[in-house]
Amino acid sequence: MDIDQVWAAIDTHRGATADLLATLSDQDWCQPSLCDGWTVRDVAAHLTLQQLGLVDGLRMALRHGVRDLNRTIREAARVKASADPAELIGGLRDTIGSRRHNIGLTPRETLIDILVHSQDIAIPLRRELPLPQVAAGEAASRVWSYAGGRKAAVFRALPVREVRLEASDIAWEIGVGPLARGPISAVLLALTGRRPGVDGLTGPGAERLRVAFARA
Numbered sequence: 001m002d003i004d005q006v007w008a009a010i011d012t013h014r015g016a017t018a019d020l021l022a023t024l025s026d027q028d029w030c031q032p033s034l035c036d037g038w039t040v041r042d043v044a045a046h047l048t049l050q051q052l053g054l055v056d057g058l059r060m061a062l063r064h065g066v067r068d069l070n071r072t073i074r075e076a077a078r079v080k081a082s083a084d085p086a087e088l089i090g091g092l093r094d095t096i097g098s099r100r101h102n103i104g105l106t107p108r109e110t111l112i113d114i115l116v117h118s119q120d121i122a123i124p125l126r127r128e129l130p131l132p133q134v135a136a137g138e139a140a141s142r143v144w145s146y147a148g149g150r151k152a153a154v155f156r157a158l159p160v161r162e163v164r165l166e167a168s169d170i171a172w173e174i175g176v177g178p179l180a181r182g183p184i185s186a187v188l189l190a191l192t193g194r195r196p197g198v199d200g201l202t203g204p205g206a207e208r209l210r211v212a213f214a215r216a
Contacts, residue, residue, distance in 0.1 A: 001138045006107045009135035010114055011096045017047065017118040018092045020129050021085070029085055034120040034194050038074070041088070043120050045080035046073065048091035050101060050110060108142040115139050116192050119185070123196050131185040137172045140165075140184060143191040144174055158198070158212050160191055163205030180205030 001009070021044055029041045038046075081088070101110045115131055116139070122129040144160070166173040167184040180190070182201035189197025190209060193216075198209045 001134065003107055006111050006135075006138065007099055009132055009138075010107070010111050013114050013118060013132065013135070014047075014092055014096050016129060017114065017121070018089050018096075020118070020122060020127060021089045021092070023127075024085070024125070028125055031124060034123055034196065035117075038077070038120070039081070040121050040125065041081045041085070042074075042077045043117050044085075044088045044092065045083065046077035047114065047117055048080060048088055048095065049076060050095055050098075050113070108138065111135060112139045112142060112188075112192070115188065116194070119189060119194070119196075131188070133167075133170045133184050136184045136188045137167065137170055140167075140172065140188040140191055141174070143188070157216060158190070158193055158209050160209070163208055165191070165201075165205070178204035178208060180209060182206070 024040070029039070029044075031040050032038070033040050033043045035043060083091075099107070101107055115136060118129050119131070121127075144165075161175065163177045163180045164173065164175045165187050166179060166181040167187055168181055169183045172184055172187070180187075180201040181203050182190075186197045186200025190201055191197070193213075195213060198206065198213050201209065
C-alpha cells in the first residue's frame with residue numbers, strides 16, 4: 001500500500017469504529033477492553049489523541065512521566081476518558097481526513113492503532129467490526145518489522161520470530177519455524193499480543209504462542 005492508500009484505510013476504519021461506538025450502552029463503555037487495565041472508554045479516548053502536536057505531546061509526557069511510555073499513554077487516555085461519550089465519538093470522527101500522526105511514528109503506526117484498538121473494543125463486547133484484509137496485512141508486516149525490538153514494548157511479548165505466520169484469507173506469510181495459520185486479522189492481533197488473535201491461529205506454531213502467552 002502507498003501512503004495515500006494507508007490514510008484512506010485509516011479514515012474508513014475510523015468512521016466504522018466511531019459508528020460502532022455510537023451504538024454502545026452506558027454499561028458497554030465501562031467494560032474491560034482487550035488491553036490489560038483499559039476500559040472500552042479508555043481505548044476510545046486513546047484513539048482521539050492521534051492529533052497531538054509537538055507541544056501537546058511534550059506536555060503530556062511531562063505531566064505523566066517521560067521514562068515509561070506505556071504509563072504516559074495510559075494516563076493520558078484516562079484523563080481524556082473523563083469526557084462524555086458523545087464528545088469522544090465526535091473527537092474520533094474529527095480525525096477523519098487528517099494526516100497528523102503521533103510524534104516519532106509513521107502513518108503505518110496510526111494504521112496499526114486504529115485497526116488493533118477497534119478490535120480491543122469490539123471483541124470483548126461481542127460486536128462484529130471486520131478488518132480490511134489488505135490493510136491488516138500492511139499493519140501486520142509493519143509490526144513484524146520491529147517485533148522483538150524497541151517498539152514491541154507496548155505489546156505483550158510473544159516469540160513471533162520463532163514461528164512461521166501465514167494468513168488463510170489473503171496471500172501473506174512471513175518467518176520460519178513451526179506454522180501458525182489463520183485469518184490476517186488473527187495474525188495481526190497475535191503479533192500485537194492479543195489472546196483472541198493467538199486463539200484464532202492453528203498449527204504447532206500457534207500452540208507455541210499459546211504456551212508463551214500463558215507464561216507472559
